[in-house]
Amino acid sequence: MDRIYLSPPHVGPVERELLLDAFDSNWITPLGPHVDAFEAEIAEYVGTHSAAALASGTAGLHLALGLVGVGPGDDVVVPSFTFAATAFAATYLGARPCLIDSEPGTWNLDPDLLAADLAERATARRLPAAVVTVDLYGQCADYDRILPLCAQYGVPVVEDAAEALGATYRGRAAGTLADVGIFSFNGNKIITTSGGGMLVARDPEHVRRARYLAAQAREPALHYEHSEIGYGYRMSNLLAALGRGQLRGLPGKLARRRAVHERYRAALADRPGVGFMPVSAAGTPNHWLTVITLDPALGVTPADVCAHLERHDIEARPAWKPLHLQPAFAAAPMLGGPVAEAAFRTGCCLPSGSAMTDADVDRVIDALLGALPATG
Ligand SMILES: *Cc1c(COP(=O)(O)O)cnc(C)c1O
Numbered sequence: 001m002d003r004i005y006l007s008p009p010h011v012g013p014v015e016r017e018l019l020l021d022a023f024d025s026n027w028i029t030p031l032g033p034h035v036d037a038f039e040a041e042i043a044e045y046v047g048t049h050s051a052a053a054l055a056s057g058t059a060g061l062h063l064a065l066g067l068v069g070v071g072p073g074d075d076v077v078v079p080s081f082t083f084a085a086t087a088f089a090a091t092y093l094g095a096r097p098c099l100i101d102s103e104p105g106t107w108n109l110d111p112d113l114l115a116a117d118l119a120e121r122a123t124a125r126r127l128p129a130a131v132v133t134v135d136l137y138g139q140c141a142d143y144d145r146i147l148p149l150c151a152q153y154g155v156p157v158v159e160d161a162a163e164a165l166g167a168t169y170r171g172r173a174a175g176t177l178a179d180v181g182i183f184s185f186n187g188n189k190i191i192t193t194s195g196g197g198m199l200v201a202r203d204p205e206h207v208r209r210a211r212y213l214a215a216q217a218r219e220p221a222l223h224y225e226h227s228e229i230g231y232g233y234r235m236s237n238l239l240a241a242l243g244r245g246q247l248r249g250l251p252g253k254l255a256r257r258r259a260v261h262e263r264y265r266a267a268l269a270d271r272p273g274v275g276f277m278p279v280s281a282a283g284t285p286n287h288w289l290t291v292i293t294l295d296p297a298l299g300v301t302p303a304d305v306c307a308h309l310e311r312h313d314i315e316a317r318p319a320w321k322p323l324h325l326q327p328a329f330a331a332a333p334m335l336g337g338p339v340a341e342a343a344f345r346t347g348c349c350l351p352s353g354s355a356m357t358d359a360d361v362d363r364v365i366d367a368l369l370g371a372l373p374a375t376g
Pocket of ligand 1: 056184186
């Protein structure tokens, strides 16, 4: 039996053909026709005017925060319950990540804590330079509350939709809900370019400027003129070709991830002590990963389940370790914490790849049930 991975790349003949087209055309460069086409196709898919293809999602976050004005000495509000890259990006600009707990309903940035924090900061004249929202595991944050709050204080919002391509919130595409949004095409995401990212923005000028900064801030002169500091953050034409193939398969991948999720739900719903990451009625998640929760009363931790599945050659992972518990962010201020801590203590990510067969899912379920205490 083959190993079952958490969320492996899922590629096919379309990707192969496009990649070879890029190869044969000798556009083996950063930029090229596939980059332009991939940008246009992503923009169309999420319903915006333009997009900037980048080397990674993290590069996108770095540029996004700079675009909305974050600089040295600033505070940037970031949810604690996320992948570290969300907060790393703020530090690249010399800003300080200020962490906030999750809300129980989505496991994303808690709007009540944010409201209290912004009110207090307004009084102290220490408003953050930006708020970063994360659409964790492919489910959107509570934008109906977060966006008006930030608008009230004039604080820009950056949406880390690295995990959420294909998800929607009140019918609008994840990534397009805030001032600037980013996607990741890392190897484990819902579509991949092996490594890559994309930036979208409400203001077309932000996208144009992201492209310029990502291309070493090179101005149009024969001798390469630079009046600003730039970055080597552009996506290569080869990888954009791969991404175009992946994007064509996205509807099918979304449907499959949902079916995998539903199969887990059907098999585990009645299992005492086993729950699922909450799903908000405001949106449709992309089901990037199915996350179950294990009641501590079961006496089985996510780490126990991962170790047990590993013995069956199945990869699983605990939920993200909150950033306020990470040594790298030990000095970061933190507001609240019990929701993220509970999600980390109880959450376990199950294999969710779009290439999984029903038999693969059943193999995971069987192995998982073997890790849980027997029921009567
Ligand atoms: C994957 C991920 C990133 C980083 O994306 P890369 O393309 O790997 O740089 C950022 N934020 C979150 C929430 C992610 O899951």
